[in-house]
Structures are given as C-alpha cells and as structure tokens.
Amino acid sequence: xxxxxxxxxxxxxxxxxxxxxxxxxxxxxxxxxxxxxxxxxxxxxxxxxxxxxxxxxxxxxxxxxxxxxxxxxxxxxxxxxxxxxxxxxxxxxxxxxxxxxxxxxxxxxxxxxxxxxxxxxxxxxxxxxxxxxxxxxxxxxxxxxxxxxxxxxxxxxxxxxxxxxxxxxxxxxxxxxxxxxxxxxxxxxxxxxxxxxxxxxxxxxxxxxxxxxxxxxxx
Amino acid sequence: xxxxxxxxxxxxxxxxxxxxxxxxxxxxxxxxxxxxxxxxxxxxxxxxxxxxxxxxxxxxxxxxxx
Numbered sequence: 001x002x003x004x005x006x007x008x009x010x011x012x013x014x015x016x017x018x019x020x021x022x023x024x025x026x027x028x029x030x031x032x033x034x035x036x037x038x039x040x041x042x043x044x045x046x047x048x049x050x051x052x053x054x055x056x057x058x059x060x061x062x063x064x065x066x067x068x069x070x071x072x073x074x075x076x077x078x079x080x081x082x083x084x085x086x087x088x089x090x091x092x093x094x095x096x097x098x099x100x101x102x103x104x105x106x107x108x109x110x111x112x113x114x115x116x117x118x119x120x121x122x123x124x125x126x127x128x129x130x131x132x133x134x135x136x137x138x139x140x141x142x143x144x145x146x147x148x149x150x151x152x153x154x155x156x157x158x159x160x161x162x163x164x165x166x167x168x169x170x171x172x173x174x175x176x177x178x179x180x181x182x183x184x185x186x187x188x189x190x191x192x193x194x195x196x197x198x199x200x201x202x203x204x205x206x207x208x209x210x211x212x213x214x215x216x217x218x219x
Numbered sequence: 220x221x222x223x224x225x226x227x228x229x230x231x232x233x234x235x236x237x238x239x240x241x242x243x244x245x246x247x248x249x250x251x252x253x254x255x256x257x258x259x260x261x262x263x264x265x266x267x268x269x270x271x272x273x274x275x276x277x278x279x280x281x282x283x284x285x
Contacts, residue, residue: 071242074258078234081265085227088269210250217244 004150011189012166015182019170022177033175034104040180048180051187053080056141058190139163223275230265234258 026032040048066073094109101112106127111120142163143156150159170178199209206212241257248256273279 071252071254074255077258077262078238081262082230082234085230085265085269088227088272208250210247213247213250213252 002151002153005153008146008150008154011185012162015185016166016170018181018185019166019178020173022170022181023174026177028175030104031102032177035098036176036180038099044180047187048183051183051191054187054190054194056138056145058194059145060141221277223272226268226272229268230261233261233264237261 026037031037062073062076065076097103097113098109101108103109103112105124107120107124110123111117139160140156143160146154146159146163147156154162170182174181202209202212206215237257238254241254243254244252246253251259
C-alpha cells in the first residue's frame, strides 16, 4: 500500500468518524437533523459559508476554465461577491421567518409563505432535478481526483461508490451536523491547498505572480 | 428604503459596469493584469461596503446580539 492510498483512506476515515460523531450529545429530532436545531453559531456559519464555495469545481472546473478561456473565468470571483450582497437582505429574512414558523426545508418555506402546497411540490421537484446532476458532476469530479491522486490504483467508479456510501451513512445518522463537521475538514484542506498551490506554482516556476503573467503575455 | 442601502449598488456598478472599461491587460497592478486587479479590488471593496452597511443598518440594532 503506497503513501497516497494511506492518506486517502486516512481522510476517508476521518470524514466518516467526524460525520458520525457529530451526532453525539444531540437529541435527534427532525429539527436537529435538518437544521441543526437552528443553533449553529455565527462563526461556524461564517466558516461554512466561506468554505462551501469551494468544491471539486475549484480544482477541476475553475482551473480548466481559466486555462481554456482566460479572463472570463473571473466571473467566479464576481458572482460570489455579488451573491453575498443580495444574501444580506434575503437570507436573514428567510431565516427569521423559518424560525418563527418552524420550517425545515426550502419547500416548507414556499408552502408556508405563499400558502400553496402545490408550489412546495414544484419547488421540491425543481430542487431534485437541479441537485441530481449537480451531485453527479461533483461525484464525477471526486472520482477523477481520487483516481489521479492514487495513481490509478483506485478507479474512478470505485472512488464514487465509496464516496456515495460514506456520505449517505453520515447524513442519515447525523443529518446537517454530519455534513457540517465533515465540511470543516474539507473547507480547511481545500483552502490550504488552494492558497499553497496559488502561491507555490507561480513562485517556484516563474519567480512571482507578476512574472508568471508577464511570461504568459510574452508567449 | 434607507439611503444607506444604495451603497450596495456600488459593487454591481463596479463589477458589472466597470468591467467594460477595465477589460485590459496593462497596466499590471500588484503583479496582476488590470482586469484581474479590478475584480479582486471590487471583491475586497464589497466586503468593506457591506461592513459599513451592517454597522449603519438600524435593522441590526434592536434584535439578537449574536
């Protein structure tokens, strides 16, 4: 067993352990499972929001876009900033309304706010239709990353199956607490890798960020 | 509608409007091509602008301190 495999399985074990352990000390009812008893602190939510914009897209899609298209890839920075500006008015209002009415899901909100069960069903359907391809793409990205990182000894398909099983287990057991705690690990790791690579590659290969862009310009 | 909220339109003007004028490579600023510098600048300014709005927004005065 080589070092790469050891690291991959160590992180898998850590994720499953944290995901399942997150349940401890919680009276697990639907509210606790779906929205964490509405008790996540400000800092925790901030870190999750900051970390959740990084996905497999960060490593595969975004770098591919920047490589293939250049400047247009900066839309990634732009839409994040502008979306959070809108979130300032939208999200606290939704959160307060959902707390007062003890809602658990996006479709609950539409059922309650617009007094229309039909709208809730429609929102659920749209959410599923949107989430399934999104999940498929993310797992495909996971498969590519794991199979590359293990030098091909774990095939993409096997990696996806292991990933799906692990996520399903800790989400069923711990709900949002499981996702939140594994996200903490993921967010810290992704951020560390992104910052490291973003600085290491230009400095090691070109001697600086400005030098890297100058070099590209002269090609 | 409070006037302070109008500050929030600045990031939209800067990013979505300004990009037409900032769409250039030269001059390099802090090692970044100008268009990248412009976007990064506005991401940072957006944080600052939202911090100001948060501070001055009366909606954050009365309820929940945390």
